[in-house]
Amino acid sequence: MRYVNKWSALLLAGLWGCGEPALESQQQQDFGPQTATVYQPLSASTRPGMGASVYSGGTTFRVWAPLAKTVYVKGDFSGWNGIALGSEGNGNFSGDVSGAVKGQKYKFVTINQWDGSAEHADPRSAWQENSSGASIIYDQGTYFWKSQQFSTPPFNEMVIYEMHVGTLYDSPGGGPGNWTSAIAKLDYLRDLGVNMVEVMPAFEFAGDFSWGYNAAYPFAPESAYGTPDDMKRFVDEAHYRGIGVIFDVVHNHYGPSDLPMWCFSGDCLGSGGEYFYTDWRKNTPWGSTRPDYGRPEVRAYIRDSMMSLTNAFRADGLRWDATKYMRTSDGNEGNSIGDAWTVFRSINREINSTQPWKISIAEDFGAGDSITNDATSDTSGGGGFDAQWAGEFVHPVRQAVIESNDANRDMNAVKNAITQRFSGRHTARIIYTESHDEVANGHSRVPEEIWPGNAGSWASKKRSTLAAGIVFTSPGVPLMFQGQEILEDGYFSDGDPVDWNKLNSFGGIKTLYRDLIRMRRNWSNNTRGLRGGNVNVYHVNNTNKVIAYHRWDVGGPGDDVVIVANFSGTYFSSYNVGFPRGGLWYARFNSDWNGYSSDFGNTATLDTNANAGAKDGLGYNGTIKLGPYSLVVFSQ
Known part of the structure; x- marks a missing residue:
């Protein structure tokens, strides 16, 4: 009628x-x-x-x-x-x-x-003219994918580059960067050795400039970056170059502005309506807009947005922002929200059963081992995440290189950072020294924090690359933040693009990162142990600030790797450490090489014979030269 x-x-x-x-x-x-x-x-x-x-x-x-x-x-x-x-x-x-x-x-x-x-506007809009405008009808099936043969790298082979679409490759002034400009840097990232990019949230938010953590439309790509087809083309072009794509997603809160689902039915229920909690659980550090995980329809809303990424957009993984603020109201374990675990488990079970090669990552800091292990344990009792960001790694390693006084560096804290793991799996943690959180919010880039206002100094170059060496030789999935490899300074801002002119000044530092990545990925088939799960930190000299550790997968030539790191400004002309086997050990990497920077010392850390004789609990030992604030890598 x-x-x-x-x-x-x-x-x-x-x-x-x-x-x-x-x-x-x-x-x-x-x-x-x-x-x-x-x-x-x-x-x-x-x-x-x-x-x-x-x-x-x-x-x-x-x-x-x-x-x-x-x-x-x-x-x-x-x-x-x-x-x-x-x-x-x-x-x-x-x-x-x-x-x-x-x-x-x-x-x-x-x-x-x-x-x-x-x-x-449509809460499930797949295409927005802008955050306060109309939704646009979009057909997910019309994009033609040219890259059909791509396979997501195994977790133990991933090297992640975190990037922000608006600032990765843009000029100051005007609008933000976009999917097309980001595509222009993919060849560079491939040549650097990166095989995964993690994209900071790129879903429709208020305005054109943002980190993306104020997403209002979890199904719609940010209009300032381009169309949904443009976003698919970015994934397609990345896959064409052998690079997987992880999308950062935000479901601990929405907005808080320009929300299409706010009071959608016209009854706000005293707050935001049916999509949101309306009691104490609504409150987050970013506004009273926490979705109601107890409603099946809201869980379906979150689930469908995730599956849209892994299916329609062919994402290779998801990084869930601030899961601690999904399962608690304020980060306090006493104010828990049990419904969030249903969201974690149901979605991760589905990914594991249909696309188990795709990685699901939680950001879940400061909750203690029992909770953080629960995040990465299986879905029968935990969250079912494949990995989580490791605050237990980043903070002690950053502290060890930012500290200005050698005497205050704690090698035992560095040892614990290297050996810590979640749920007994080395791939269950994402390890890094720079991320969007660690280079803003009161922090700066590591070289900047080492010497404020002089991030290009010898000390900043030496100690920041020492920390990077620890990242790429420790068990875990290594991650770096955009521009880290060219010694970006200051702090991250959504209106300040990466200064790619720094390649002219710090191209050698970029080569250092490239060499670390190639070792980590075993490009020369002689450092396979860096992809393995085994580690033995057998030498901790907290007086002279030297640490040494052994990495391996199954062991043997081409597999066993020994790393020695000097966290002091002292040059050692003859330093003796243990080795796991006798014979000749080849020097595969030396961060003090002056090809990385003309003011590096070029310490002659050479191939070394390990001779019989107990040292550091191992049966063999060898003597090496060791430059200040340097990391060296040996294998057979």
Whole structure:
């Protein structure tokens, strides 16, 4: 039957406009010059899909609005006149709109139980004109993928480069960088040896400049960066170069501004409506916008946004931001939110069962071993994450190189950082010295913190690259932050692009990182142990600030690796350490080589014979030269 009531007559006459002709394919009735076109209410659709799902000849619209009395869709396809959707009786309203096609704009209008109306973009919008504008119909199946043979690297072979689309490759002033400009740096990253990029949140947020952690539309790529097809092309081009893509996702809070789902049904329930907690659990450090993980429909909303990335966008992994603020209200374990564990487990189980080669990473700091182990333990009792960011690594290693006084460096803390692991798996932790959090929020880049205002100094170069050497030779999945390899200074800002001119000044430092990455990935087939899970930190000299450790997978020539690191400014002309086997050990890497920087000492750390004789609990020992603030790597 056709609808006519006081609300619709008023709204159709004014708010919806009648500037464009109605579609002939929809039944309509003209109520005279004082009203706009009125459409016959649609029956609920039998087609699948939430949001806007394109079919041949039209689009199915389906939206969850459990507290609404009526829901309309309007857009370019209807001259912005409203079409009533059919109720499915489960909180969903849906309908098939013939003639609605990809690229047309649309919005929903909800009528609450008091006949109040509100206009919203689609909470599941896959394409937004901007954060406060209309949704745009998008067909996920129309992009043609050219890279069909890509395989995600195994976890133990991953080397991750964290990047921000808006600042990776851009010029100061004007708008932010975008997917196309980021693609232009992929050849560089491939040549550096990176095989995974982790993209800071790139989903529609308020304004054009942001870190991305204020995402308002978890299904829609940020419009300032480009279209959904542009985002797919970035993934496609990365895959074409052998690089996987991890997307950073935010579900501990939304927005808090420009939220399409806020009070969606027109009943705010005393706060934000059905999508959000409305009691003490709503409060987060970033606003009172924590989604209600206890509602199956909200869990489905989060799940579908994740699967859109791993399926439609072919992502190779997900990095879940601040999971501690999903499972607690304020980071305090006493204020736990048990519903969050259901979200973790259900989604990670699905990824593990359908695409187990894709990595799921939690950011979950400061909760103690029992909780952090739970995050990465299996879904029968834990969160089921493959890995989590390791604060237990980054903080002691940064401290050991930022400290200005050699006497205060703690080699036992460095040892613990190297050996710490979650759930007994070496790949269950992401290790780094620079990330978006560690180079802002009161922190700076490591070279900057070593010598504020003089990040290009000898001390900054030596000690920051020493820390990088620990990252790439320790058990774990190594990560670096954009520009780290060219000694970026200062702190990270969403309006300050990476200064690629630093390649001219610090190209040797970039080569140092390239060499570390190649060793970590066993490019020359003589450092396989760096991909293995075994480590023995057998030499800890806290007086002279030297540490040595053995890495291996199955052991033997080409597998066993010995690392010796000097955290002091002292040059050692003859330093004796243990070796796990006798014979000749080849010097594969020396961070003091002056090819990396002309002011490095070029200490002659040469191939070394390990002779029989107990040392450091091992059966053999060898004597080497060791430069200040330097790391050397040996293998057979």
